[in-house]
Amino acid sequence: MRLVVTRRIKPLRFGGIIIPLLSIIIGIVIASIALLVLARVPPTLVYTIIAQSFVSPQLLRPFVLLTILGVALIISFSAAVWNIGAEGQIIWGMIAAGYIGLFVAAHSMYIKPSELPTYENMPGVMILDRSPIHPVVSVLNVSPAVGGALMILAALVFGAIWAFIAGTLRAVLEIDEVASTLIMNYIAYYSFNYLVTGPMRGLSVQARNFGRTDALHEALRFQRLPIAGTTVTWQEVATMVVVFVLAWVLLKYTTYGLRLRILGSNPNALRAAGVSVRKYIIAALTISGAIAGVVGALIFAANLFALNKIDNVVSPPTQSMGYTAILVSWLAMLDLKGIPISAYIVAGLMQTGNSLQAALGSVSTAGAMISGAAITHVLVGFVLLTYTVLRVFTEYSIKVVRGGR
Amino acid sequence: MEPAVLALILGAGPAFATYYLTALGHGLFEKSGVLNLAIDGVFTLGVAVAYAAAVLGYNPNVGSLVAIIVAALFGLLIAFLSTKLPISHGAIGLSIMFVGYGMASLVGVPIRSQTPVMVTYPMSASFYAGLLVISVLIGIAVHLMLTKTKLGAAIRAAGENPHAASALGVNVLKVRLIAGGIGYALIGLGSALYVLAYTQSWAEGVGMGHGWIAFAVSLSAGRHPIATIIAAAIFAGLLNYRYVLQGYFGISPHITNMIPYIAALAAMVIFMVTPLHRKLAPPRALGKIYFKEERTV
Numbered sequence: 001m002r003l004v005v006t007r008r009i010k011p012l013r014f015g016g017i018i019i020p021l022l023s024i025i026i027g028i029v030i031a032s033i034a035l036l037v038l039a040r041v042p043p044t045l046v047y048t049i050i051a052q053s054f055v056s057p058q059l060l061r062p063f064v065l066l067t068i069l070g071v072a073l074i075i076s077f078s079a080a081v082w083n084i085g086a087e088g089q090i091i092w093g094m095i096a097a098g099y100i101g102l103f104v105a106a107h108s109m110y111i112k113p114s115e116l117p118t119y120e121n122m123p124g125v126m127i128l129d130r131s132p133i134h135p136v137v138s139v140l141n142v143s144p145a146v147g148g149a150l151m152i153l154a155a156l157v158f159g160a161i162w163a164f165i166a167g168t169l170r171a172v173l174e175i176d177e178v179a180s181t182l183i184m185n186y187i188a189y190y191s192f193n194y195l196v197t198g199p200m201r202g203l204s205v206q207a208r209n210f211g212r213t214d215a216l217h218e219a220l221r222f223q224r225l226p227i228a229g230t231t232v233t234w235q236e237v238a239t240m241v242v243v244f245v246l247a248w249v250l251l252k253y254t255t256y257g258l259r260l261r262i263l264g265s266n267p268n269a270l271r272a273a274g275v276s277v278r279k280y281i282i283a284a285l286t287i288s289g290a291i292a293g294v295v296g297a298l299i300f301a302a303n304l305f306a307l308n309k310i311d312n313v314v315s316p317p318t319q320s321m322g323y324t325a326i327l328v329s330w331l332a333m334l335d336l337k338g339i340p341i342s343a344y345i346v347a348g349l350m351q352t353g354n355s356l357q358a359a360l361g362s363v364s365t366a367g368a369m370i371s372g373a374a375i376t377h378v379l380v381g382f383v384l385l386t387y388t389v390l391r392v393f394t395e396y397s398i399k400v401v402r403g404g405r
Numbered sequence: 406m407e408p409a410v411l412a413l414i415l416g417a418g419p420a421f422a423t424y425y426l427t428a429l430g431h432g433l434f435e436k437s438g439v440l441n442l443a444i445d446g447v448f449t450l451g452v453a454v455a456y457a458a459a460v461l462g463y464n465p466n467v468g469s470l471v472a473i474i475v476a477a478l479f480g481l482l483i484a485f486l487s488t489k490l491p492i493s494h495g496a497i498g499l500s501i502m503f504v505g506y507g508m509a510s511l512v513g514v515p516i517r518s519q520t521p522v523m524v525t526y527p528m529s530a531s532f533y534a535g536l537l538v539i540s541v542l543i544g545i546a547v548h549l550m551l552t553k554t555k556l557g558a559a560i561r562a563a564g565e566n567p568h569a570a571s572a573l574g575v576n577v578l579k580v581r582l583i584a585g586g587i588g589y590a591l592i593g594l595g596s597a598l599y600v601l602a603y604t605q606s607w608a609e610g611v612g613m614g615h616g617w618i619a620f621a622v623s624l625s626a627g628r629h630p631i632a633t634i635i636a637a638a639i640f641a642g643l644l645n646y647r648y649v650l651q652g653y654f655g656i657s658p659h660i661t662n663m664i665p666y667i668a669a670l671a672a673m674v675i676f677m678v679t680p681l682h683r684k685l686a687p688p689r690a691l692g693k694i695y696f697k698e699e700r701t702v
Contacts, residue, residue, distance in 0.1 A: 005490065005696075038511035082495060169670075173677040178442060178495065179620060183669050186614045190663035198657060309659075314510065314610035326499060369518045371609060374510030381446075381503030388496040389486065396491060 004399045005392075015394035016338075020331050023390050024345060027383030034378055039370055041360065046352075049359060053351035057229035061303075062321070062347035063340075064236045065295055069325035070332065070339040071247045072291035078251065078334050079284035080264035085166055085181025086292040087322030088188030092162045093155030093296020094317065095195055098213055098307050100154045101300065105147030106217035108138045108203050126218050129204035136204045138217045147220045148235060152297045159293015160286045162188065167285030171278035177285065185322070189310050196307040212308040222302040233302040243291055248336055250287075260284055292322065315373040324350060324376065327384050349379045417638075417645040418533030419526075419602035422540040423595050424644075425637035427619035429544055430591025432628035434480065436551065437584035438564035439487050440692030442498025444592060445616030446505025447479045451596030452612030453513035459524040459601055460516050468524070469597035473590045479505075480589025484581040488567075491696040510609050517607060526602040536602065541634060543591070548630035560584050564688030567695045577695060595619065614666070618644075621669030625676040627685020636672065643668055 012019070028050060035041040053059065069086055076083040102108065108128055111119060112135075119125050119137050129136035142150070166184060169175040201207060202214030222233035251257040262270050263280045270277055299317065300307065310316045328346045332338030353376030361368045392398070427448060434441050451472040459468025483501060487494045526532060551557035559580045562570035567577045599615060600607055622640050626632035647661040676682055 034508060034511060038508070039515055084499070169674065173674060175673050175677055176624075179617070179624065180670060180673065182445075183617050183621060183666050186617070186666040187663055187670070190659045190666070194657050194659035194663070197659065312608070312610045313613045314506070323503070330496065369609075370510050370514045374507050374514075374609065377503050377507030378511060379507075381500055381505075381507050384500035384503060385497070388492055388500050389490065392490050392492055 004401050005396050006399075007396050008394075012394045016333060019390050019394055020333075020342070020345075020387060023331075023387035024383050026390075027386040028379065030386065031379045031382040034382070035375070039360075041356070045359060046356065049355045050348070050352045053355055054348040056351060056355075057227060058231075059344070059347050059351050060227070060230040061232040061236065062319075062350050063343050064232055064240045065298065065321055066325055066328050066343040066347050066350075067240050067340050068236075068243050068295050068298075069292060069321055070328035070343050071243050071336065072288045072295075073325050073329040074332070074334055074336060074339060075247060075251070075260065075291070076284045076288035077329050078264050079260040079280060080267075081167075081170070081281055081284040081288075082178045083163065083166075083181055083285055083288045083292075084178050084326065085163065085184050085289070085322070086295075086325055087316070087318055087320065088181065088185040089159040089162050089289040089292035090296040090299065090318045090322050091185075091188040091192050091316070092158040093293030094300045094304075094307060095192055095200075095296070096154035096158035096293070097151040097297035097300045098196075098200060100151045101147065101216045101220050102200065102202070102213055105142050105150055105220055106138050106140045108136050108214045110203060111135050111137055124219070128202075128214055129206070131205050134203075134205075136202075136214065138214065140217050140219050144219045147217075148222065148301065151220070151301055152235075152239070152294055155293045155295075155297030155300075156290045157293070159296060160290035163285045163289020163292070164282065167282035167289075170285070171281040181285075186313070189313060189316060192307070193309045197309050200307070202306070207306070210308065213306050216301060216305040220301060221305060222298070224302075231303060233298075236298050236302055239294060239298060243294070244336075244339075247291075251336060256283075295321070312371075315371050319350070320373055320376070321350075324380050327380050330384065331387065346380065349383065350376050352376070352379060412530075413646075415530050415533040415537070417641045418536045419598055420645045421637055421641035422536040423599040423603050423615075424619050424622050424640050425540050425544065425595070425633060426591045426598065427595030427616065428623035428626070428633050428637055429540075429547055429630055430588040430593075430595065431619060432588075432623040432626070432630065432633060433547055433551070433560075433591070434484075434584050434588030435623070435628055435691060436564045436688055437484075437560045437581045438567055438688050438690040438693070438695070439484060439581055439585065440494035440498060441483070441588075441620075442495055443479065443483055443501035443505065444498075444620050445614065446502030447476050447589065448505070448592060448596045448599075448616030448619065449509045449610075449612040450479075450505040450512070451476045451593045452600045453509035453607070455593075455597035456523070456600050456607040456611075457512050457516040460520050460522070463524055465524055465526045465597075465601045468601050469594060472597040473593040476593025476596065477586045477590040480585035480587075480592070481582055483589075484585030485578070488578050488581045488695055491694050493694065494692045506613065509612070513607055514609055523606060524601075525605045526598075528605070532602075536598070544630045544634055547587075547591075551630065556580070556583065561688070564690055567690055592616075592619075618665050618669050621672050625669075625672035627676065627681060628687070629685050632685065640665065640668065640672075 032043040032046040116135050124140035126138045128138050166181045169180050170177040197211035200213050207214050222235040328342045331342035354372040356375050357372035454475045455468040455472035458471035459465045559575045563577045563580045571577050622636045626636040651661045
């Protein structure tokens with residue numbers, strides 16, 4: 001018996017829908033078997049939680065962030081520039097937004113305990129720490145709208161710079177961007193740890209004890225949408241819409257976008273036309289990094305408010321979304337239209353990881369300590385692997401033929 | 406030799422064996438033309454498997470053996486999928502990376518929550534000396550295999566031009582399966598030594614990122630088994646003695662944790678800006694999809 005692989009004359013009909021769906025189902029089944037064998041998690045629990053996760057309003061926030069990141073990655077992926085460093089770019093976005101939010105748009109300072117009542121009702125002042133010895137207040141320096149815009153802008157610039165480094169290494173020295181961006185993720189993680197426990201460490205007692213920054217001034221925090229059960233803010237939703245529309249225009253209606261896409265399919269044609277390929281490689285990574293950086297600002301100002309040091313690289317403050325977003329843009333088959341759909345699916349898997357982690361304690365003593373991030377990795381990994389293999393069927397057919405070689 | 410110098414060299418034995426064997430296996434596999442981006446995931450999984458198996462079997466050798474087997478199976482899977490099906494090597498590698506990261510927690514965490522006691526290799530000078538000697542000997546063996554044997558020639562041919570190799574009678578699949586199996590067995594051994602001899606402790610996430618350091622070690626040495634000895638020795642020294650730097654110069658521990666990654670990036674830059682990259686060029690078919698129309702699997 002042997003298998004024959006041939007290229008299809010026409011792509012598989014509805015392959016763009018059937019293959020991803022099938023991959024998700026098969027991937028989830030394999031992941032649930034792994035969870036059963038290794039951590040004694042009953043598969044019925046996995047499936048129940050998956051079903052609940054996909055309709056939970058909590059899904060909205062990861063959906064919004066993953067859509068933005070999916071767009072960020074698609075810009076570089078469609079140019080065949082593999083930006084696997086969104087993690088690091090998000091982290092630098094967080095650092096930049098944190099610096100603006102905690103030291104520029106507002107700043108924290110010590111006051112005398114006797115001054116506490118004076119500051120209590122002062123406009124633009126938030127009390128961070130009521131310690132009887134060293135109370136700490138945060139003082140707003142600019143209007144919240146300006147502060148928010150500055151945070152996003154700073155995050156955009158830092159994310160772009162971090163990606164620009166990898167882009168330059170690739171364009172000038174031909175250093176594979178997959179390896180360099182991945183290694184730079186770890187440099188970003190440890191830079192983050194150094195900064196939040198060192199130069200950016202806060203003044204309040206908790207900040208000093210736990211080695212973290214102070215909390216962001218309340219006025220600078222992004223505002224949640226009035227939907228029950230979700231923590232998504234309108235700034236995040238607005239960013240998603242703006243990023244999506246801009247990317248759409250860039251990729252579909254500008255020469256710049258067209259050249260990026262040609263870079264992905266046929267770089268020699270671009271060279272022959274006299275276009276600097278190097279410039280476009282750097283541009284693809286820089287734009288991608290800028291968008292990922294903005295996500296860092298969103299995570300900080302909408303959800304974290306204070307930056308804690310990363311104790312375990314399995315669960316960084318990015319929730320590893322820089323990695324899971326790779327699945328988002330691949331499931332969408334590198335088509336911008338498909339991004340929201342695949343972001344929804346991946347957000348569902350992420351939500352499953354978190355909810356399953358919370359539910360594990362009661363059913364599996366063996367798996368009680370497994371992090372939600374690990375469960376998400378297992379789900380995302382197996383779906384991605386199944387999809388990678390099954391995707392062959394959209395363009396190739398594989399037939400089983402009886403008989404010898 | 407001065408006893409103090411000898412002690413310094415021996416002290417870096419576990420770190421050297423870890424990075425050298427992992428980089429050696431990675432280089433061997435890539436010599437056959439398969440782009441290996443799964444290294445960090447399988448390394449992290451190997452670390453967890455070695456830890457768990459050592460605890461369950463009350464023996465570090467059991468840990469190493471099981472890690473070698475599990476990693477080799479992944480090597481075979483990657484070699485098979487990337488050679489037989491027209492799939493991007495990068496996509497296979499990164500999806501297995503995720504699988505490895507996640508499975509590592511599933512394997513290690515339940516064991517750690519039930520049996521917190523580690524089973525490790527001894528921290529003795531003779532064991533460290535043995536590690537140094539054996540890993541260098543394995544490296545020489547791999548080098549001789551690649552340069553002096555028919556199999557080695559076939560592996561290099563599959564990496565340079567699989568179509569031509571196939572026309573000359575090389576079974577590309579078989580050759581890549583062998584390279585993947587042996588390569589990943591070495592990565593498995595490296596990951597086992599990382600946890601059972603080098604860090605001597607396990608928690609969720611241990612090993613993550615160190616596969617990438619081995620990746621950079623191999624890349625900066627042009628995947629050459631002998632050149633990799635030098636690159637791995639530099640990295641092992643740096644990793645092993647970074648805490649000395651930390652104490653001596655009063656550097657933040659977060660900066661010292663960052664040093665190996667900066668060094669990895671720097672090593673790749675040095676490799677590309679010097680004539681090294683021309684002397685030790687990557688296999689020409691590395692990462693290219695190997696597909697013949699109308700062919701049998």
